[in-house]
Amino acid sequence: xxxxxxxxxxGENIIWEGVPSRGLILRPIDVFLIPFSLxxxxxxxxWNNDVWKTDADLSxxxxxxxxxFIGFYVTVxxxxxxxxxxxxxxxxxxxxxxxxxxxxxxxxxxxxxxxxVEWSERSxxxxxxxxxxxxxFFSGANNFGIWQPSADTTPQFMRVPHVxxxxxxxxxxxxx
Numbered sequence: 001x002x003x004x005x006x007x008x009x010x011g012e013n014i015i016w017e018g019v020p021s022r023g024l025i026l027r028p029i030d031v032f033l034i035p036f037s038l039x040x041x042x043x044x045x046x047w048n049n050d051v052w053k054t055d056a057d058l059s060x061x062x063x064x065x066x067x068x069f070i071g072f073y074v075t076v077x078x079x080x081x082x083x084x085x086x087x088x089x090x091x092x093x094x095x096x097x098x099x100x101x102x103x104x105x106x107x108x109x110x111x112x113x114x115x116x117v118e119w120s121e122r123s124x125x126x127x128x129x130x131x132x133x134x135x136x137f138f139s140g141a142n143n144f145g146i147w148q149p150s151a152d153t154t155p156q157f158m159r160v161p162h163v164x165x166x167x168x169x170x171x172x173x174x175x176x
Contacts, residue, residue: 002090002101009096016093016169020086021126021159024079025149033074033147041071078148085150091157093170098131100155107155111173119167127163129170131155 001019008014044067051061085102092099098109109115109131121127132154149158160166 002088002103004090004092004099004101004106007099007106008094012094012096014092014094015173016091016166018091018157018160018166020089020091020150020157022087023083025082025086025159027149029146037071037074040067041075044068044071074147082148082150085148086158089150089158091160093166093173095173098155098157098170100157109155111170114170114174117167117170119163121163122159125163126159126161128159129157129163129167 001017005014044064048061048064048068051064088103090101092101094111097111098114100107115132118130118133119127157163157166
């Protein structure tokens with residue numbers, strides 16, 4: 001857990017703290033993303049393997065390398081980076097704010113002025129609370145959230161246990 005106590009405001013108290021689920025997270029969209037990434041990565045791997053065996057010009061050989069790197073990212077790297085980011089993330093609810101802390105980066109939302117709060121619950125009681133409307137499938141160049149959940153630009157408590165009771169706690173704090 002990242003200690004945010006030095007960043008607390010005067011009179012601010014931590015009511016809840018937690019971390020996102022560790023390990024691999026698969027989402028429903030991965031039903032489409034995984035086959036796409038396997039096709040992309042497989043094609044890039046075979047194309048690069050074949051072109052490097054020929055006498056082709058060096059520029060032609062180098063042309064395929066970015067596609068190979070992208071293929072590695074979408075097939076494997078995105079999961080590894082997401083796991084690494086979530087391992088360095090902590091969540092807090094105080095009497096005044098929602099705080100998402102990642103290593104040296106701190107994002108906070110005034111609990112009295114929260115945007116639309118969406119939550120989803122899984123069968124084991126864990127789930128995600130999003131602070132803001134879900135962005136669309138093609139919602140801009142800066143949103144890698146479709147590929148890597150921890151890079152989503154919408155602030156969220158991702159895969160926390162007992163999400164329903166946490167949602168109710170946040171609602172009580174925002175109403176008081």
